[in-house]
Amino acid sequence: MIIxxxxxxxxIASIMASAVPLILASCGELITExxxxxxxxxxxxxxxxxxxxxxxxxxxxSLIVAVFGAMLAGVLISxxxxxxxxxxxxxxxxxxxxxxxxxxxxSAMIGKNFVGIPGKEFPVLFExxxxxxxxxxxxxxxxxxxxxxAFALPFITSYFLKKTKIGLIVRAVGDSPExxxxxxxxxxxxxxxxxxYGGAMSGLAGAYLSMIYTPQWIENMTxxxxxxxxxxxxxxxxxxxxxxxxxxxxxxxxxxxxxxxAIGVRIPVQFLTALPYIVTIIVLVxxxxxxxxxxxxxxxxxxxxxxxxx
Amino acid sequence: MHKFLIRSFVSSLVxxxxxxxxxxxxxVKAAFVYIGPTGDHGWTYQHDVGRKAVEAAGFKTTxxxxxxESADAERVLRQLANSGHDVIFTTSFGYMNPTNKVAKEFPxxxxxxxxxYKREHPxxxxxxxxxxxxxxxxxxxxxxMTKSNVIGYVASFPIPEVIRGINSFTLAAQxxxxxxxxxxxxxxxxxxxxxxxxxxxxxxxxxxxxxxxxTDSTAIVQMAEKAGVYAFGQASxxxxxxxxxxxxxxxxxxxxxxxxxxxxxxxxxxxxKDTWHGIGDGMVVISDLDSQxxxxxxxxxxxxxxxxxxxxxxxxxxxxxxxxxxxxxxEGKTADDGMLAGMMTYVKGVEGDxxx
Numbered sequence: 001m002i003i004x005x006x007x008x009x010x011x012i013a014s015i016m017a018s019a020v021p022l023i024l025a026s027c028g029e030l031i032t033e034x035x036x037x038x039x040x041x042x043x044x045x046x047x048x049x050x051x052x053x054x055x056x057x058x059x060x061x062s063l064i065v066a067v068f069g070a071m072l073a074g075v076l077i078s079x080x081x082x083x084x085x086x087x088x089x090x091x092x093x094x095x096x097x098x099x100x101x102x103x104x105x106x107s108a109m110i111g112k113n114f115v116g117i118p119g120k121e122f123p124v125l126f127e128x129x130x131x132x133x134x135x136x137x138x139x140x141x142x143x144x145x146x147x148x149x150a151f152a153l154p155f156i157t158s159y160f161l162k163k164t165k166i167g168l169i170v171r172a173v174g175d176s177p178e179x180x181x182x183x184x185x186x187x188x189x190x191x192x193x194x195x196x197y198g199g200a201m202s203g204l205a206g207a208y209l210s211m212i213y214t215p216q217w218i219e220n221m222t223x224x225x226x227x228x229x230x231x232x233x234x235x236x237x238x239x240x241x242x243x244x245x246x247x248x249x250x251x252x253x254x255x256x257x258x259x260x261x262a263i264g265v266r267i268p269v270q271f272l273t274a275l276p277y278i279v280t281i282i283v284l285v286x287x288x289x290x291x292x293x294x295x296x297x298x299x300x301x302x303x304x305x306x307x308x309x310x
Numbered sequence: 311m312h313k314f315l316i317r318s319f320v321s322s323l324v325x326x327x328x329x330x331x332x333x334x335x336x337x338v339k340a341a342f343v344y345i346g347p348t349g350d351h352g353w354t355y356q357h358d359v360g361r362k363a364v365e366a367a368g369f370k371t372t373x374x375x376x377x378x379e380s381a382d383a384e385r386v387l388r389q390l391a392n393s394g395h396d397v398i399f400t401t402s403f404g405y406m407n408p409t410n411k412v413a414k415e416f417p418x419x420x421x422x423x424x425x426x427y428k429r430e431h432p433x434x435x436x437x438x439x440x441x442x443x444x445x446x447x448x449x450x451x452x453x454x455m456t457k458s459n460v461i462g463y464v465a466s467f468p469i470p471e472v473i474r475g476i477n478s479f480t481l482a483a484q485x486x487x488x489x490x491x492x493x494x495x496x497x498x499x500x501x502x503x504x505x506x507x508x509x510x511x512x513x514x515x516x517x518x519x520x521x522x523x524x525t526d527s528t529a530i531v532q533m534a535e536k537a538g539v540y541a542f543g544q545a546s547x548x549x550x551x552x553x554x555x556x557x558x559x560x561x562x563x564x565x566x567x568x569x570x571x572x573x574x575x576x577x578x579x580x581x582x583k584d585t586w587h588g589i590g591d592g593m594v595v596i597s598d599l600d601s602q603x604x605x606x607x608x609x610x611x612x613x614x615x616x617x618x619x620x621x622x623x624x625x626x627x628x629x630x631x632x633x634x635x636x637x638x639x640x641e642g643k644t645a646d647d648g649m650l651a652g653m654m655t656y657v658k659g660v661e662g663d664x665x666x
Contacts, residue, residue, distance in 0.1 A: 010515040011512075011515060014511050014512070115347060116349045116351040118551045209504065213507065214507045218349075218527065221504070223504055225504075254505060254508050255508050255511070255512060258509045259512045261496060261512075262495050262512055262513055
């Protein structure tokens, strides 16, 4: 087997394409978690985005309407979560799990009429430049706008959290809602906004799957990617740039494994399926050995309900 | 007198009506158990097309979709048998043991299990299609159409059905083009569009310019369309999902068999049997041949199709060697059904090992 440089470029491009939904959903969830809210409903919001995007594309014929509609659907379903956890102060974990189960069920119900319909072609950018530079071109050119957005998102998120005032407020709310509240910050409002933003990004991740990655609607088509996105946030220790790296590793596992098979190397598939979670656990073990690191990276009030009165 | 005539006329009408109803409507109800959603546009979709044919023939049907091949299957089967169904079609290999187990508990209900081989009780029949005949046709087309001489094959699980398909495909492709290599990627799923697309992409990146599949979704033909290579539809005509890529599809046509069997239950002529039908009996159908294929290839394929149907050509005609060069089928002989049913070795020319 001769390793052709273009071939390496193609593999990297495939890995990046498979990482897109993970990056989008993780970056959204990261903002939610940074504000102190643990939303385990990523998988549910993602699948709602997937069916909404596909259905709107089929019904209206407009890709723009479909993409924004999917994000809006993610926002709407996360509003339920926000209302329950922030206004009615329910438990984050239980509510998030319920959201996932709800999302999977309702998407299957809406999706009944959209199975077996071919999707529309999603336009790609810089198609003509695809064969210009070996290795680099297939990685950089010929992808959808969502792809480019996904790879910019971790940097935007990082800048937002570190350099902007609103980013600082989000972190303050996540680390100490009491102090933030005493400073006159409306903790509930900030958390609402962060949850809704997370919903929008999960919705977009779902739309990417049903409209761009495999343009069709199929029940349960997110296939656990929402859970991997959640694991990824922990893996990254709440650092958006590390999400980028983690998503490439997690997304790349299947693709590398298929390539190895085609070359003739065998690795047990079950092991590879479990690997993202194993890696996450290892990362958790490593970071939790150092209490200073935990304090620095974990939003201190993560998953804890905030009652304004106490 | 007048009154009497009318009354006797009416009562004879009523009697006639009752008799007719009694004759027709030993209301046979058929149930279908599906592994996937009816909208997969592949395996389950085709079974559901068959179910609709049964409905059209005037019988009542029920179906349960997305039933896992586990204890859940048993529960579903028991429920269906309990709720007055006379014949139950279980349409996936993994339902084999649950079907036989529940059949023992309900001796008056007929069970029809697709693609299995266990008929432990007199009320269990099995049926399958000789898909490998379709794959002989796909192999012939792939071997002719490839320019890179690398043909990709996305496989699901290492079971005889799939291995047989790979072998049949490769033998046919080698016959028209001795230089081809079949690269196989095991996706370990019947149905996961994301994974299937990634598997197809890996094969395309490694130089395959024709992709065959033994998984059920349309993701692979769509990926082929995007990458500008050829592909074949699986289970149903997938042409509309990838008009440029799909050269033809092998369609599963269960309708005639289902109608036949349900009618047999209604007439009381149902008996246990093992059915294995191919192109000749119309259980395996080849979709329209794409016009991108040269005319001489199309006529060659048509002839091959006719010969497979008539039995003049057999997909596994010797000499056939395995990967190590051992003779599997001697010259002039054809593989018997026993060998085909248990086929777990690759023929010469297939790359790699069968995963454990």
